[in-house]
Amino acid sequence: MTINCENCNGACCRWWGVEFETGNRAKMEYYGKRGCKIGNIGNGMSVAVARFVCQYLTKDNKCGIQEHKPLACKTAKVGNKLCLFIRKLEGIDK
Numbered sequence: 042m043t044i045n046c047e048n049c050n051g052a053c054c055r056w057w058g059v060e061f062e063t064g065n066r067a068k069m070e071y072y073g074k075r076g077c078k079i080g081n082i083g084n085g086m087s088v089a090v091a092r093f094v095c096q097y098l099t100k101d102n103k104c105g106i107q108e109h110k111p112l113a114c115k116t117a118k119v120g121n122k123l124c125l126f127i128r129k130l131e132g133i134d135k
């Protein structure tokens with residue numbers, strides 16, 4: 042499937058996440074114990090994510106504050122490893 046936001050459900054707006062150095066066992070254990078899903082996103086980094094649907098995500102899976110959304114949202118890269126990881130969690134890609 043082609044990776045783009047039109048065939049997604051706003052997946053990255055449905056998860057809170059924090060990045061940390063891959064191999065940091067203390068952080069893996071900390072986030073793992075709290076029910077986070079953990080994935081390797083490349084460049085020596087991993088991510089721990091937890092379900093948290095943004096209040097600004099509209100019913101049709103668009104950003105309700107497009108002009109004013111946070112920098113982290115503005116700089117999100119479609120198709121990078123984090124995007125692919127989250128899309129898989131949402132069941133969009135196999």
Ligand code: SF4
Nearest residue numbers: 045046049052053124
């Ligand atoms: S950046 Fe990736 S995860 Fe976020 S809406 Fe677009 S395709 Fe989905």
Ligand code: SF4
Nearest residue numbers: 054095097098104114
């Ligand atoms: S502010 Fe907009 S782009 Fe950012 S997580 Fe919320 S709905 Fe998604």
